[in-house]
Amino acid sequence: MAETTQSHSDDSSAAPSVSLVSRLKGIPVKLIDWMRTSRLRTIIVGCVSLLVLGVVFALWSFLAHEAIGHDDRVTLRQAYEALDDGRYERARTIVGELQNETAQSLSFGSALFILGVVKAKQADDEWSTGRSRAMHLVASRYLQKALAIGLPNEREAAARYQLGRSLILGNQPREGIAVFEELGDIPHTVLGEDASAEAERHALLMQAYLDSPNPRLEKALEHAKFAVEKAHATPRELYKAKLAQGDIFLRLGQAQLARQVVDSLMPPASDLLNESEKSVVQQVLEGRLAIETARQLPKADPQRKLLLNEAINELREAQRNDPRMGRNSRRAMYEIGVALEELGKLQSAVNQFDRVSKQFGDTNEGIAATLAEADLNLAQGRYQQALAGYRTALEAVSNPTTYVNELLSLPELRKRLLAAFQEFVDEGRFAEAALLVDQFNTVFDQGELVELTARTQEAWGESLLKKARSDDRWHARQTRQQGRHRLRAAGRAYEELAQVRYATRFYTDDLWQAADCYYRGQNYTNTARTLREYLHHEVRRRNSVALLRMGQSYLALRRPADAIEAFEECLEMYPRDAVVYQSRLECARAHQQLGNSKAALELLKSNLTGEELTPKSPEWRDSLFAYGRLLYDLDQYEPAVKHLREAVGRYPRDEQSMLAMYTIARAHHRDSEKPQKRLAAANTESERQQSRKQLTSDLEKAHRAYVEVQRLITLEGYGDSDPLHRTLLRNCYMMQGSVLFDLNRFEEARQAYANVSTLYQNEPFVLESFVKIANCFRRLNEPTKARGTLLQAKQVLERLPADADFRVATNFTRQQWGLILDQMSKW
The missing domain is CATH 1.25.40.10 (Tetratricopeptide repeat domain)
Incomplete structure (x- = not known):
C-alpha cells in the first residue's frame, strides 16, 4: 500500500513536468503558425533571430580574445x-x-x-x-x-x-x-x-677626429694609441692599430715616427689575416711613407727622385697583390698618380688619375683622382677638361651630410674648388668660373653661392671696362656696354646676398657692394634705391659717400631737386669730409639744370677759391671746366673763353678738353653776333669799320678754333667711334662753313659743307649741308650748280632709310624736307 502511494505520488509530480516540456515544444510550432499568418510577422521574426545570433557571436569572440590576450600579452x-x-x-x-x-x-x-x-x-x-x-x-x-x-x-x-x-x-x-x-x-x-665597447669607443673617436671638418690628428692619435697599448690585444687588432697609427703619423707629416711604426709591424697569425691582405696594406703604407719622405726633401735632391720611384714600384707591387681590386688597390693606384705628379711627370699623372677616375668613379679614391686630374688640367691651361673634371667630382658628392673621404675631406674639397674658381677668375675665364659656381650647390650654402656669383660678375665687368680703355675705338663702346651689364648683374647678386645675410653684420656691406656695382653699371634707379636702404640701416660708415652717390644718381635720372637735397645734406652733415668738394661740383650741376645759375656759380667758386683744393686735385680741375661752361651758358663769352683756355692749358689730355675747345670756338662765334648787330645799326663809316673789324676778328678766331678741334679729332681717330666726338666733328665742319660764309669766303664755305655731304651721306643731317652748298653757289653766281645740288639732295632724301629719325639731327620731318627742296629748286 505504501509502495502504491509512493508510485502515485511520483506520477503526480511528473505530470506537471511533462506538461511544461510539452508546452515548450509547442512554442516553436505556435510561433511558426503565428509567423505564417502575415508577411510582416515573418520579417519581424527573421530580424529578431539574426540579432540574437549576432549578439551571441560577438560575446563568444570577446571572451575568446580576453582569454588569449590574458595569456600572450606583450610587455616592454x-x-x-x-x-x-x-x-x-x-x-x-x-x-x-x-x-x-x-x-x-x-x-x-x-x-x-x-x-x-x-x-x-x-x-x-x-x-x-x-x-x-x-x-x-x-x-x-x-x-x-x-x-x-x-x-x-x-x-x-x-x-x-x-x-x-x-x-x-x-x-x-x-x-x-x-x-x-x-x-x-x-x-x-x-x-x-669585456672591454669591447670601450675599444670601439676609442676607434670611433679616432675616426671622428679624422673625419671632422678640421681633422684633429693629435686627438685621433691619442685614441689610436689605446688600441696599440691595450692589454690582451689580438695580433690582428694590434696589427690594424699600428697601421692606423702609422697612417695618422703620415697625415701629420711625421715621416720618421711613421717609419718606426712600419718597422715595428709584426705579421699576425695567418688565420687572422691572410698574407695577401697583409702585404697590400703594408705595401701601400710604405709607398705613402716614401712619398711623404720625398716631399720633405728639396726638389733638386737626387734622393727625392729615388724615393718616389721606389714608392711607385712598391705601390704597383701592392696593386698586383690585390687581384680583387679592393680598397687597398684603389689607394695604391691613386698614390701612384701622386708620386708621378711629385716627379713632375704631369701628363703621366693625369693619365693615372684618369684611369682611377674611370674605374672607381664613385669611390673615395675615384673622387680624389677626379679632382686631382682637374687641378692638373687647370694648371696646364686645359680649361674645358678641368671644368668637366670639377663637375664630375661634384656630382659624386651628392650628399655632404653623409660624405666621408679620408683622401679628400669636405673642407679640403671646398678649399681646392675655391682655388680653382679663383684661378679661373685670375686668368680671365669668367664664363668658366660662372659655370663652376653653378655646380657648387652641393658643397656650399646659398649665401656662399650668391657671393661667388657676385664676385664673378663684378670681376667680369671690371675686366671688360679695363679692356674697353685699351680697345680700338670701334669696339670700345660695345665692350663698355658688356662690362656695365656684368656690373649690373653683380649688383643684383650682391643685393640678393644682402637679403640672405639680413640678420648678420654683413648686411650693410652687401648693400654697399650692390649699390657700388649698380653705380658703375650705370643703373642709377637701383643705385638710389639701394643707397636709401643702406643709409636707413648704417649710421656711421660711408654715409657721406652714399649721399654723394645718391645725389649723382638722381642727377643722372633728371631729378635735380632730389639730387640737391642729397648733396646739401652731405655738405651740412659732413663739412670736413673730402667728398664735400665733389658734392659742391655735382650740386652746382643740379642747380644749373633747375636754372639757378647764381647758386651754381657760388658753389663752383667755393671749390676754385678755397684753400683746401689745389689745381692737381680732380675736383678743382672739374670745377674749372664746369665754371667755364656755365659762363658760356650765361652768355658771358669773354670770361668763359678765359677760364676754358686755362683749363685746356692745364689739362690738355683730359677727356673734357675737346669739348672745352669746341665751346671756346662756339663762344667766339656767338660773340661775333654783337659786332654784327652794331654793324647793322651803325650810322657812321667809322662805326661800321670798327664793327666790321671786330666781327672779322671774332669769326677768324672761331674758325681757327673749329679747325683745331677738327684736326685733333681726326688725328686721334675719335670721329668714327666716340658719339660725342663724332658729333663735334660734324658740327665743326658745319660751323666752319657758317663762319666762312659770314666772312664772304663762299668757295671755302662750300668746301667745308661738302665735307659733311661726303662723310655723312646716310644721315638726315646731310640735307642741311646740301642746302648750305646751294646757298654758296648762289652767292658765287652759279645758279645751275645750286639747282644741281638741290636735285642731289632730293636723291639722297629718297635713299635715306625709311626709319631714319629726322627730328634728332634736323628741324624738319621727311615730308617737310621734301617740300623745302621742291620749293628751293624753283628759285
Missing part, C-alpha cells in the same frame, strides 16, 4: 629582453604591438630607444656606405628623442653610447664627439663582461 620588458638577446626584429615587433596600447601602458622614450638601436643594427648590416650613414642618422634621431622624453636610469648610458656611435657613423663627428665626452667613462652596464 619582453622588448628589452629581446633587444639584449640580439633578437632585434622581435624587439621591433613588440614595440609595434605596444604602440596599439594606450599611452599609459607604453613608455615612448623606451620605444624610441629600442627602435633607434634596431635601426643602428640595420645600418651596420647595410652594404652601401651611403645608405648605412643615412640609416645611422635616422637612428640618432630616434635616440635623441628617446633621451629627450626620458628613459629608465639603467638604459640612459646605453642610449647615450648608441647615440654617439650613430652620430659618428652617420658622419656627424663633432656631435658624436660631444656625446662621448659628455658620457665620460662608460658604465659597466654598457661594457658588459
